[in-house]
Amino acid sequence: MANYHPNNELLMSFAAGQLPNSLGIMVACHLEQCHSCRQQTHLYEQLGGELLGDLPEETVGTNVLSRILDRIDEPVSAPSLATLNQGDLAIPRPLRRFIPGSLDTLEWSGMTKSIREFDIEIEDPQFKAKLYKIGAGKELPEHTHEGNEFTYVIDGSFADKTCQYHEGDFILADTQTIHQPRATMDKDCICFAVMDAPLKMTGIFGRMLNPFMR
Amino acid sequence: MSNATPKILENLLLAIAQKQDREAFVKLFEATSSRLKAFAMQCGATSNDAEELLQECMLTVWRKAHTFNPKTGTAITWLYTIIRNKRIDFARKGRYDTVLSDDLWNDEGGTELENDVSSDLDAKVARTLLESLPDEQRQVVYKVYFEGKSHSEIAADLDLPLGTIKSRLRLAMKKLDTLAKEQMTWLIIILTMNF
Numbered sequence A: 001m002a003n004y005h006p007n008n009e010l011l012m013s014f015a016a017g018q019l020p021n022s023l024g025i026m027v028a029c030h031l032e033q034c035h036s037c038r039q040q041t042h043l044y045e046q047l048g049g050e051l052l053g054d055l056p057e058e059t060v061g062t063n064v065l066s067r068i069l070d071r072i073d074e075p076v077s078a079p080s081l082a083t084l085n086q087g088d089l090a091i092p093r094p095l096r097r098f099i100p101g102s103l104d105t106l107e108w109s110g111m112t113k114s115i116r117e118f119d120i121e122i123e124d125p126q127f128k129a130k131l132y133k134i135g136a137g138k139e140l141p142e143h144t145h146e147g148n149e150f151t152y153v154i155d156g157s158f159a160d161k162t163c164q165y166h167e168g169d170f171i172l173a174d175t176q177t178i179h180q181p182r183a184t185m186d187k188d189c190i191c192f193a194v195m196d197a198p199l200k201m202t203g204i205f206g207r208m209l210n211p212f213m214r
Numbered sequence B: 001m002s003n004a005t006p007k008i009l010e011n012l013l014l015a016i017a018q019k020q021d022r023e024a025f026v027k028l029f030e031a032t033s034s035r036l037k038a039f040a041m042q043c044g045a046t047s048n049d050a051e052e053l054l055q056e057c058m059l060t061v062w063r064k065a066h067t068f069n070p071k072t073g074t075a076i077t078w079l080y081t082i083i084r085n086k087r088i089d090f091a092r093k094g095r096y097d098t099v100l101s102d103d104l105w106n107d108e109g110g111t112e113l114e115n116d117v118s119s120d121l122d123a124k125v126a127r128t129l130l131e132s133l134p135d136e137q138r139q140v141v142y143k144v145y146f147e148g149k150s151h152s153e154i155a156a157d158l159d160l161p162l163g164t165i166k167s168r169l170r171l172a173m174k175k176l177d178t179l180a181k182e183q184m185t186w187l188i189i190i191l192t193m194n195f
């Protein structure tokens, strides 16, 4: 069971369907493991339902209903990419289709021998996503973060000065955090990390997250 | 929705799920479409896009009505999740590397959130969530849900310090948690009285 959780602000934005892509995937990974966060998210969905019920009504065109009824017997279109579910079962379901092949055969690229990384292709103007593999018992040099970094433990465990993190844990590090993670001795630790993209763009670029601003 | 009670909406959805009842579907459309469209427009859609989204949403309601489980939540909450997901998927079709609502939520599961109290009663207790928030907190919550803005963008919008926004949101969340706990207590009391 996870000991470190996304904060309520993140869960509310997730329930609102408003998290940036990579971060949304990461929260979804945690939710698959965490009953209490699922419950909390459900509470925020209820609030979403109330917000919906409370909106001032918009007039709907008179032909909309008939257009819907015309299409109601159409066969269901091809299953969504997301439900095809190919890939390595060791990878959490929400992330799986974004990782080609299995964790064992991934083409990791090295920063050093003790830490390997893999860039994950998720369309996201705000964050970049990576997998990290920290070798068993290996320690990273002490570092701070230039922006926010979110980490989700997929397999194994690691510790820093104060805490130990296990499978399912969701960790938020900001610029204040000094990090010196060390994987535990018994096995490699594999993490999913999402960090502010180096070119930090808000404003117009950030707005592109909104699918209506085309 | 203005006059359709939670129980009416629930029965319409169940009729669609169990009997593919088209009459119920039309009634559900009439009761909810103006607000589903309003949802899309609050999120930034034009009237045309909002109606396109409304169509997609109602077709999904027809096809997925069987996934509605009145024991886990009210009909309006279920409808909310459908329109929310449609908004995410809108205009993203055909891109492999983008995130779809099915990546974030799967249809299975959810039974663990079941409770045995009639959802009508449940809805009555839940109905207080939004009503309990003072206007200034409601406004921030609203922006989080519909505009997807970061706290600093909301602060700029409202011309208020970032700290004020953060504390309003935090107060709103605290209130919701308290209410949810009270709700739980009530549900437990009701359950014990029933058995």
Ligand SMILES: [Zn+2]
Residues within 6 Å of the ligand: A002, A004, A005, A006, A030, A034, A035, A036, A037, A038
């Ligand atoms: Zn959690």
